[in-house]
Amino acid sequence: MRRELPAIAGSGLRVLYSSISDFGSERAIVASGAVYFPEGKPPSDGWRVMLWAHGTKGVADRCAPSFAGLDAAESEFVGRWLARGYAVIAPDYEGLGTPGPHPYMGLGSAARSMLDAARAFASDPRLSRDLVVAGHSQGAHAAFGAGLLHPSYAPEVRVRAVLAAGLPGEAGLAHADPASDQSGSPWAAPLDPGTPRDSVRSLRTGAFDPWIAVYLNYVSSYALAFPGFQADQWLTTEGLKATDELSSSCASQTLAAFMASRRPVSDLMKRDLSVLERGAARYRRYPAPHFSMPVLVIIARHDALTAPELSFNMARAACRRGSAVTVRYVDRGSHADARAELGRAGLDFADAAMAGRPVQSDCPALAWPGRG
Numbered sequence: 001m002r003r004e005l006p007a008i009a010g011s012g013l014r015v016l017y018s019s020i021s022d023f024g025s026e027r028a029i030v031a032s033g034a035v036y037f038p039e040g041k042p043p044s045d046g047w048r049v050m051l052w053a054h055g056t057k058g059v060a061d062r063c064a065p066s067f068a069g070l071d072a073a074e075s076e077f078v079g080r081w082l083a084r085g086y087a088v089i090a091p092d093y094e095g096l097g098t099p100g101p102h103p104y105m106g107l108g109s110a111a112r113s114m115l116d117a118a119r120a121f122a123s124d125p126r127l128s129r130d131l132v133v134a135g136h137s138q139g140a141h142a143a144f145g146a147g148l149l150h151p152s153y154a155p156e157v158r159v160r161a162v163l164a165a166g167l168p169g170e171a172g173l174a175h176a177d178p179a180s181d182q183s184g185s186p187w188a189a190p191l192d193p194g195t196p197r198d199s200v201r202s203l204r205t206g207a208f209d210p211w212i213a214v215y216l217n218y219v220s221s222y223a224l225a226f227p228g229f230q231a232d233q234w235l236t237t238e239g240l241k242a243t244d245e246l247s248s249s250c251a252s253q254t255l256a257a258f259m260a261s262r263r264p265v266s267d268l269m270k271r272d273l274s275v276l277e278r279g280a281a282r283y284r285r286y287p288a289p290h291f292s293m294p295v296l297v298i299i300a301r302h303d304a305l306t307a308p309e310l311s312f313n314m315a316r317a318a319c320r321r322g323s324a325v326t327v328r329y330v331d332r333g334s335h336a337d338a339r340a341e342l343g344r345a346g347l348d349f350a351d352a353a354m355a356g357r358p359v360q361s362d363c364p365a366l367a368w369p370g371r372g
Contacts, residue, residue: 009036009037009038009039009078009079009082011036011037012034012035012036012037013034013035014032014033014034014066014067015032015033015034015035015066015117015120016030016031016032016098017030017031017032017033017116017117017119017120018030018031018116019031019094019112019113019116019117020112020116021094021100021103021109021112021224022103022106022107022108022109022112022283023103023106023109023224023225023283029094029095029098029100030098030099031091031092031093031094031098031113031116031117032064032066032067032091032092032096032097032098033066033089033090033091033092033113033117034065034066034089034090034092035087035088035089035090035121036078036082036087036088036090037082037087037126038082038083038085038086038087039082042087042125042126042127043085045128046124046125046126046127046128046129047085047086047087047126047127047128048085048086048087048128048130048131048132048354049086049087049088049089049118049121049127049128049130049131049132050081050086050087050088050089050131050132050134050350051089051091051114051117051118051131051132051133051134051143051146052078052081052088052089052090052091052134052135052139053091053110053114053133053134053135053136053138053139053140053141053142053143053146054074054090054092054135054136054138054139055135055136055137055138055139055140055166055339056104056137056138057096057250058246058247058249058250058251059095059096059101059102059104059217059220059246059247060096060247060248060249060250061095061096061097061098062250063096063250064092064096064097064098065090065092066090066092066097067092067097068250073336073339073340076343077339077340077342077343078090080343080344080347081343081347084347084351086350087126087127089117089118089121089131091113091114091116091117092113093109093110093113093142094106094109094110094112094113095220100224101220101221101223101224102220103220103221103224103283104138104217104218104220104221105138105141105168105217105218105221105284106221106283106284107141107142107144107145107283107284107285107286108145108149108283109283110138110141110142110145110146111142111145111146111148111149111150111153112149112153113142114133114142114143114145114146115146115149115150115153115154115157116154118131118154118157119154119156119157122156122157129158130158130160130354131157131158131159131160132159132160132161132162132163132350132353132354133146133147133159133161133162133163134162134163134164134165134342134346134350135163135164135165136164136165136166136338136339136342137165137166137168137305137306137335137339138168140164140165140166140167140168140311141167141168141284143162143163143164144162144164144167144286144289144314145286146159146162147159147162147291147293147295148286148287148289148290148291149287151292159293160293160294160350160353160354161293161294161295161296161349161350161353161354161359162291162293162294162295162296163295163296163298163342163346163349163350164295164296164297164298164311165297165298165300165338165339165341165342165346166298166300166303166305166306166311166335166338166339167297167299167306167310167311167314168306168307168310168311169306169307169310169311169313169314200274200277200278200281202272202274203215203265203269203272203273203274204265205264205265205266205269205272206264206265206266207264207265208262208263208264208265209265210259212263212265212268212269213246213255213258213259215273215274215277216239216242216243216246216247216268217246217247218273218276218277218280219231219235219243219247219273220247221280221283222273222276222280225276225279225280225283226276226279226280229276231243233270233271234269234270234271234273234276235268235269235270236267236268236269236270238263238267238268239267239268239269239270242258242263242268245258246258286314288321289314289317289318289321289323290318290321290322290323291318291323291324291325293353294324294325294326294349294353294359294361295315295318295323295324295325295326296325296326296327296328296345296346296349296359297311297312297314297315297325297326297327297328298327298328298329298330298338298341298342298345298346299311299312299315299327299328299329299330299338300329300330300333300334300335300337300338300341301329301330301331301332301333301369302332302333302334303333303334303335303338304334304335305335306335309368312327312368315327315366316366319361319362319363319366323363324359324361324363325361325362325363325366326349326359326360326361326362327362327366328341328345329369331369
């Protein structure tokens, strides 16, 4: 896989491994990913490991990073970690590069894909048993999920820190009342006490609504969550065409063109998909966010793709439950700048956590800058 390697990598492997889907009754699946090794010989106790959760690539198999390779910015980012002496394990997530739909933003599914990738290399003498989990955008969502699920699902995986940049939070997602949730899902708890049970708003059907792009990416999740789901019962011919275009493309230009068209929701949907989201949102929901390891949250204050305030709210919710959370702001930064900062402040944070040095928690005085 020489073409897909960062320039600084000594070697790399594509891998297939087993995992568990969040959809169905603990259904076994095959997942794919890649591992990148630094140049030279590993230390006697193995290279430290960064378990990398990538941002949104699309939902088509050909978008899987282990097959498509890394773009220039990703290659530079991964290269920073390799140069610091970390091997990088990079899962693709369920349904990317392997059979079945990709459950976009499915939290339990992505978290298991992450943790099971680490398990797949548990006996590799080149790698340390200690690792940090890091992610950007959709990957920050996955990294948060891996940190929260790890004590119950994979306690043998020694997660020393969780690093999240451009964390989407739970924008527009429902928060079920755990007393009435009969799903048995570990993701059933609401974000905070008193959160409304139903915070999924209906789409503005007679006008353009930017949430429509998110819902069209969720169509593959609805097919998994609701047996018998048929997209043509919910989407118009134009909606099916748009879904096909978005689901077969890995390029952001397709999404940008779709958003620029500003088509009314009624042109794309026969029925409001938010009705389905009220049921499917439990697959994207966080459990009560308490972490047993230190957490770094990087927030770009001018991030136009994930709301910075939602990242802050998740950090604050974790603080309230006794987690040690450090927050770093990129004052003039965009969504991409948050990932770049993960390759700077994130590396130093990871080094400290891996060495067992205390890391600063901002929880005692956490406040949105300028708000007090």
